[in-house]
Amino acid sequence: MSDHFFAQRALFVGRLAPLTVVLTVSPRDFIDNSLPCAGATEPYRFYSKYSDFSPYDGLAFDKPLEYFNHFVSSNLPLMRVSSLFNRLGLHKQSTKADVGTKDNLDKQKALAEAQLKFVTGGFDGNLVPGMATVAPLAPAIFVDNVRDYRRRYKNLDSPMYKTQMRFLHMLLADLKAKHIRTFIVAMPLTAANRALLPEKFTTRMAHDLAEAAHDANADFVDLSADPAFTLADFCDSVHLNARGGERLAAKISQIIK
Numbered sequence: 001m002s003d004h005f006f007a008q009r010a011l012f013v014g015r016l017a018p019l020t021v022v023l024t025v026s027p028r029d030f031i032d033n034s035l036p037c038a039g040a041t042e043p044y045r046f047y048s049k050y051s052d053f054s055p056y057d058g059l060a061f062d063k064p065l066e067y068f069n070h071f072v073s074s075n076l077p078l079m080r081v082s083s084l085f086n087r088l089g090l091h092k093q094s095t096k097a098d099v100g101t102k103d104n105l106d107k108q109k110a111l112a113e114a115q116l117k118f119v120t121g122g123f124d125g126n127l128v129p130g131m132a133t134v135a136p137l138a139p140a141i142f143v144d145n146v147r148d149y150r151r152r153y154k155n156l157d158s159p160m161y162k163t164q165m166r167f168l169h170m171l172l173a174d175l176k177a178k179h180i181r182t183f184i185v186a187m188p189l190t191a192a193n194r195a196l197l198p199e200k201f202t203t204r205m206a207h208d209l210a211e212a213a214h215d216a217n218a219d220f221v222d223l224s225a226d227p228a229f230t231l232a233d234f235c236d237s238v239h240l241n242a243r244g245g246e247r248l249a250a251k252i253s254q255i256i257k
Contacts, residue, residue: 001029001167002038002060008174010047017178022252023171026187026224026238027197027205030164032152037061038163062163109139140243145236146192156201165208172216182218183255184209188229188248193237221255223248 004023012018038044039060044053053060175182186209194202206222213220223229228251233244240248 001025001164001171003041003043005167005171005174006044006047006051006053006056008171009053010051012174012178012180017180020181020183020256021175022183022185022256024185024187025168025209026189027201028149028152028238030161030168030205031156031158032160033154033158034152035160038160038167059163059166062159109141140232140241141235142231143236144192145238146196149193149237150196153196156198165212168209168212169215172212172218175218176216182213182216183252184213184218184220185252185255186220186222186224187238188223188226188233188240188244190231190234190237194225219255223251226251 008021035041037060039057044060047053172182186206202224206224209222210220212218229240229244229247233240233247235241235244
């Protein structure tokens, strides 16, 4: 939610603001034990170059050490230069897969599986262009990443939930003030992923999303357990494949209509 908030603060300016926003959400948007703080993400660092986010530093860096690191890196030129060189040294692009040829299907599938496992199987860094490219014509694949999400969901009482909900309310307030019609859509999840979350948490999250939507005159639609989505619509326990994406787009279009 914090990434969405900072993105719209930088992008939705004047005539660039859209008429409608569809905000797709899932439990990981609010609880992810691999995320140290809201300001640790690549989108935050990117969009902070185009908008002043300093009023939100206390919320984005809500841990003393994270706030200290942010303060030092933001105010000491040598730290900024060092950080830039470190990032440049780590940005290695992977080789793109050939697509569309029948002889290459096995190779494409192996590459897609490897890329997907890399991204959804516990990678804790930030992505760069070319690092995780899944070809649109690649064969259908499924990677079981339940173990990774069990780790991400481990501490459901983390302060991150309240922090991300605050960002959601601020995001919706901004969209309302800009007269942007907003739809909140809880994304489909596999039964295996939903089983990782206690019913108490799932109910609480649905209630909080509905309440946030009501306060901002937005629409909330919960597709998290929609039976129309089967295992064949997913490429792992949470992410939809092309077939699932097409089904989701059709549902969202109908919701807007």
